Structure formats: C-alpha cells, structure tokens
Amino acid sequence: MMKQKVTFFWFRRDLRLEDNLGLFQALHSEFPVIPLFIFDEDILENLPKNDARVSFIYDSLKKINEQLTAIDSSVLIKKGKTTAVWESLLTEFDIQKVFFNKDYEPFAIKRDLEITSILKQINIESYSFKDHVIFEEKEITKSDGLPYTVYTPYKNKWLEKYHLSGQAPEYDTKPLFSNFIKHQFTFPELAVIGFERSAIKVLPHNLTQITEYKETRDFPALDSTSYLSPHLRFGTVSIRKLVNWANRKNQTFLSELIWREFFIQILFSFPKVVNHNFKSAYDGIQWRNNEDDFKRWCSGTTGYPMVDAGMRQLNETGYMHNRVRMVVASFLCKHLLINWQWGEAYFAEKLLDFELASNVGNWQWAAGTGCDAAPYFRVFNPEIQQKKFDEKGIYIRKWIPEFDLGYNEPMVDHAFARDRAISTYKAGIVK
Known part of the structure; x- marks a missing residue:
C-alpha cells in the first residue's frame, strides 16, 4: 500500500x-x-x-x-x-x-x-x-469542586446540568463516510485471533418493555429488563441517544443510567476502590474467606433458591437479573463473610456486561464498604426476597429444575449468619 x-x-x-x-x-x-x-x-x-x-x-x-x-x-x-x-x-x-x-x-x-x-x-x-458518558471526570462536582460520593446529590446535579443543556448532542457520521480510506484490509477469522466461538451469546437489547420499568424491574421471572448493559459496556449503542430517549420515556430507567456514570466518576476520582474499600474504616473486617463456601456460592448450591438460581443463570448465560445480583452479593459478603473482592472477581470473569466501575461500585455497595453503601447491618434475607419478588417460584424453577424434588438444606441459618455478620462488622470497624 x-x-x-x-x-x-x-x-x-x-x-x-x-x-x-x-x-x-x-x-x-x-x-x-x-x-x-x-x-x-x-x-x-x-x-x-x-x-x-x-x-x-x-x-x-x-x-x-x-x-x-x-x-x-x-x-x-x-x-x-x-x-x-x-x-x-x-x-x-x-x-x-x-x-x-x-x-x-x-x-x-x-x-x-x-x-x-x-x-x-x-x-x-x-x-x-x-463518548462513553454524558458527563465525565470533573463536570459534576460539589460547589467546592470535589467529587460527589453520595448518589442522590450527584443525580440531582447531573439532571440539572443535562436539562440546562437541552439534551445530549448526537453526531451524524453517515454524511462523512466518504472520508474513510478506500482499502480492503483482511478481516481475520476468530481463530486467527486465538479464540473460538462461545456458546454464550449477548442478546439484542430491547427497549419495548421499558415503559413499565419502574413497576416490573424487580421481578426476575418477568424478564422485563433491557439487556442493554453489554451494549453499553462495549459501545454498540450510543449513550447520548439512549439518555435522550430515556429522558422522554422513563425517568426510573434514566436514573439507572446515571448510577452508571456515578460509579465511573467514583472510579476515576478514587482509583483505589479497585483493590481497597472506599471506606477505610472497614479495613479491619475479619473475613472468613472459606474456599469451600465460596465454591458452593459459585456453583449455585447454597441451599437458598434465590441465590442458587441467580448463580446458575450467571454461569449458563453470562447474565443475572439486577435484583438477584443484590441478593447473591449480600449473601456472599454477609452470610458467608467472604471478602467482596472474591465475588467481584468472579463476576468480572462471568458477566457479559462486566464494567469495572459498576462491578466494584455495586459489590462495595452490597458489602457496605463503598460510597453511598447499604449500611453494614442491612442483611438481605434470601427467603423474604424470594417471597417478595418470585412468589410463585417461576424464576427459581427455570434455573433449578430439581427444585420441586426436595431442595438442599441451606448451608447456613439466616438468623445465625445475620448476627455473625453484624458482630463481625462491628468488631472490625476502625474507629
């Protein structure tokens, strides 16, 4: 050439x-x-x-x-x-x-x-x-120029700035396509790159059900989420078009997109969160980190149906419903007292939508060690979560076909695990 x-x-x-x-x-x-x-x-x-x-x-x-x-x-x-x-x-x-x-x-x-x-x-x-976000780095800050570490005031400032600008500008590249070089490079086979095709597939994103997102998003059996997250992760959709659409159609869905930008801002401003607690006061927690317990969590054999269904969905598809993610993460950190970093690494390996900022942010939220996190004494009860969000067991039976044949006993009693978690956290907090 x-x-x-x-x-x-x-x-x-x-x-x-x-x-x-x-x-x-x-x-x-x-x-x-x-x-x-x-x-x-x-x-x-x-x-x-x-x-x-x-x-x-x-x-x-x-x-x-x-x-x-x-x-x-x-x-x-x-x-x-x-x-x-x-x-x-x-x-x-x-x-x-x-x-x-x-x-x-x-x-x-x-x-x-x-x-x-x-x-x-x-x-x-x-x-x-x-291009990956609407507002980056230091565009959304407190009046003193410091980054927000609590979501709600960040969201309010984000929305104020967004509405002042009218909407995010969109860029039409098509009229410029003639400016691409006229040359045919060889497009390699996947094997040439050293990989083989996976049986797990990224599903097309679907926005048709988002009109009822607020009412349906917590119920995993309804399968009413957008499947957008891998597409956002790799940029096959434009965040500008998506945010402008969400602003017109569904404010609850827009709030979830703002959470994504909040965590990206946290990671940029506080890169230590990749390997350390955002709140260093929690550095003294004595995690059990039992490897056998971790393997049971990974394989979806804890005896708690909501937890196990979520982990099996993840292992088989690379997806996990958002409500269920909270339940399985809380279970690992609180019931089993396993360091959030173990769960974060497993999700990073398995999730199709793995994005470092959101993965670390959400795991630290669940563990109680992150910014704007759930308090350490909040311990999800997987059985109550199941009754509230999968009362008929439709989601559970989809991923646990043996459920009706007599399911495994829980690997740890909830009341015991809750008390153990709270006392361990309390003892580990650095004053």
Whole structure:
C-alpha cells in the first residue's frame, strides 16, 4: 500500500459507526480515515479461549466491517501488545493524526498516556473525546469542586446540568463516510485471533418493555429488563441517544443510567476502590474467606433458591437479573463473610456486561464498604426476597429444575449468619 497521509480512528469501547464522537471528529480531518481495532494481548491472555465477550467484540467489528465494505473501506484489525502494535503501525503508515474516545479505567488511562506519549515524540497529533458518558471526570462536582460520593446529590446535579443543556448532542457520521480510506484490509477469522466461538451469546437489547420499568424491574421471572448493559459496556449503542430517549420515556430507567456514570466518576476520582474499600474504616473486617463456601456460592448450591438460581443463570448465560445480583452479593459478603473482592472477581470473569466501575461500585455497595453503601447491618434475607419478588417460584424453577424434588438444606441459618455478620462488622470497624 502506498504511504499516503492518513488519519487513524482507534475503536475501543465504542463499537459503532453511528453517533460516535471521536469518529465524527476523525472524519472531519483532512486525511482519509483508517478505522483500527487492537485485540490487546495484555487483556486476552487472562481470558478463556471461548470467552463470550471476545465473540461479541468480534461480531460487532464484523458488522462494522460489513458496513464499511459497502463503501469500499474496511476495519484494520491487529492483535498484540498495544504499544508494540502502535510502533509497528507507525512504520507501516504515514500517520498524521490519531483520534479515539476516552476510557476512564486506570489500566486504560495508563495505556492511553503511553500511546499519546509515543505519538507526541514524533509530532503526531492525537485527540481524545468524551463518548462513553454524558458527563465525565470533573463536570459534576460539589460547589467546592470535589467529587460527589453520595448518589442522590450527584443525580440531582447531573439532571440539572443535562436539562440546562437541552439534551445530549448526537453526531451524524453517515454524511462523512466518504472520508474513510478506500482499502480492503483482511478481516481475520476468530481463530486467527486465538479464540473460538462461545456458546454464550449477548442478546439484542430491547427497549419495548421499558415503559413499565419502574413497576416490573424487580421481578426476575418477568424478564422485563433491557439487556442493554453489554451494549453499553462495549459501545454498540450510543449513550447520548439512549439518555435522550430515556429522558422522554422513563425517568426510573434514566436514573439507572446515571448510577452508571456515578460509579465511573467514583472510579476515576478514587482509583483505589479497585483493590481497597472506599471506606477505610472497614479495613479491619475479619473475613472468613472459606474456599469451600465460596465454591458452593459459585456453583449455585447454597441451599437458598434465590441465590442458587441467580448463580446458575450467571454461569449458563453470562447474565443475572439486577435484583438477584443484590441478593447473591449480600449473601456472599454477609452470610458467608467472604471478602467482596472474591465475588467481584468472579463476576468480572462471568458477566457479559462486566464494567469495572459498576462491578466494584455495586459489590462495595452490597458489602457496605463503598460510597453511598447499604449500611453494614442491612442483611438481605434470601427467603423474604424470594417471597417478595418470585412468589410463585417461576424464576427459581427455570434455573433449578430439581427444585420441586426436595431442595438442599441451606448451608447456613439466616438468623445465625445475620448476627455473625453484624458482630463481625462491628468488631472490625476502625474507629
């Protein structure tokens, strides 16, 4: 390929052509745009070869490539250590500018600083854009400029700022498609990347039932949630379009989207939460961390049907209903006194929608050690949760087919576990 001057757009967590701000800006540059995706070996080496999320990323890229093929363009797919890939690209192409959308996780921030530093050394301009959230970093702060650590005032400030701006702007990239480079790069097979197709699939998102979201969202048997979370995680949908839609249609659903941004802001402002309690006062808790108990929780054999159904749903599908997530997380931390980090790591391995900020934030919420967390003395009773939200046992029977044959005895008595949890937490709190 002749070394013509080109602009690169680097896909990461924004796997779509439509309403993609970084791509929109790249397509406005004066050079033809090469869209790039890097399968990062630093991430891949820790995943099973049939990881469902890799299959989803691959399929999303393939859809993008098919759209580009129709206009005589394509996506450039690379695999390797990100730094090494970029160093190779810089010798292969005459790159003038690089565009990408921001990622707010600690690993991504470090990676992006490394790449932009390499580019700067050889006078290549790089540009990053806010695309993953409506409000980023320090856009929603208290009057003293410090980040919010409680959700409700954060939400109120978020809504105030959103409504003042009218709505989130949307960016129509389609009229600019002629600015993609006219070249057909080879699109690799999944096996070439070193992976095989997973039997677990990311389901299409569905917004048709969201009109009754407030009334139905806590009942797992109704299956009335949107299945949007993996699509938000990997950016196959635009958060701007989604928030504007939710603002018109359902404020409860909008609040859930704001929770996502709250946790992203917490992770950015307090990166220690990845490996440490947000509230250091809880660092003295003496976790039991019994490995056999943990295995029973992971396999869905605790004897508590709501907990077990949730874990089996997760293991078989990569999904778990949100209400059930709260129940299983509380059970691990409070009933079994196992450190939230064990559960967070298991969810990170299994969830199709795994997003570090929300995963850490919600696990610390359940454990009582995070910002705006449930108090330590709040211990969900799995049996009461089942009666309230799956009274007829429809959800439970779906995931526990042997339920009516005589189910296992609970591995620990609820009253005993509750008292043990409260006393252990109380003793462990650093005054």
